[in-house]
Amino acid sequence: MPVSPPSFLQLRLSAHNDGETGEQERHDIDALLVNDPQARAQQDSLKRGTEAGRRFFEDLLKEPVPLEMVRTIKNAPLPRRAVRLPNGPRSPVAFRPSGPQALAGCLLFLALGGGIGYMFGANPAGPDISALAAPASDERDWLDDVVATYRLYERQPKHLAEIGPDGKADILEWLTTNTGVGFRIPDLSESGLTFAGARLVAAKGHPLGVLFYKRSDGDGDVVAITFAKSSPDLGKSIEDIRSDTALVSWNTALATYVVVGPSSAADLDDIAAKAAGLI
């Protein structure tokens, strides 16, 4: 059915019905509707169309939404956002050698290398070279221990923490004394996390404080904030996934912190950013 463009009167009436006219125009149209039968007929037609359209669109809302569509949206991964975490202390002096300094450095290393080579050549009964060249990757790194601790305890819902959430004062005193890191227990309820207690463990021989949180939205996922005074392996903030476990770390002048959670936790960097500001 061809549609002719609305007349000027129809346009005025339509805008009047929507309250999109000025004060004077509204009075004019009200007067027109009182005195002009044709205007009233047009008004009735517009109202009929409005009623019919409303009914039709309301009915559309009753159609069921495909379950697959709902699931796809609910399970869609959230994008990872760049989060600014505190950086470790930086040296105020930049290393920028001049040309002659670089040349002198090269010559020095050449002489050192030559000297060491001469010493090994002259003394074949020295230490076993193969032992010196053994790959360092055999050593578990500090973060592996942090992840292992998390994976061990997140599966122990009844024995997650040594001191439960009610003993905050005990936790503060105990972990501060043993790790040497002054801290606060961050309130992460805005991120849907409830504090669940704390533990003291060792990671690569260093005491490590662990604060456990549980998701309060029913999933029951465990997220841990860990901290140690020294940072044996870490020189900078990292985000990584190891053994289905996600971790985000940052350093301050006094300590190294790592937030650990399931790899499905898309908001771990957000949690880390909040914890960094609160701990």
Added chain:
Amino acid sequence: MSQPTAISDIRRDLVALLPRLRRFALTLAASAPEADDLVREVCNRAIQKSHHWKGEGRIESWLFSMMRSTCADARKKRKSEAAIDTARGTASIEAEKQSNPILSMPEGLASAFLLGEVEGFNYKEASAILGIPRDLFASRLCAARLRLAALGVETAERRA
């Protein structure tokens, strides 16, 4: 839902809005399956761009605008691929249009009616969502009402 906080999960808002998103998509797309594809595409984009949503105004406004521009992009792409469109596909779309009064309305009328009359956007907001001048929106909304009134008369006559 209109004013989500920064920490709210946009996926929850999208699921709650799905019936309305599908309804708006139906006024833009050529068929119901195409409308559902459009909704999926827009939801995916909204999740990926959720950091752009600052929680100001109605989230529906942002999503409807995105849907309109996504549909326009898809339409341009389809035009360039029109050569490979089959006659069977065109025939099935035509049949669907016949059975659905919204799809049978001239382009732009149904979406104008939905935004202005049903979703409650004023002329300025609705014309911004549709990317058209305010006067053109007012004209389409009026034409849609007249068309729907005529459709109602036609249906009543057919029943009689």
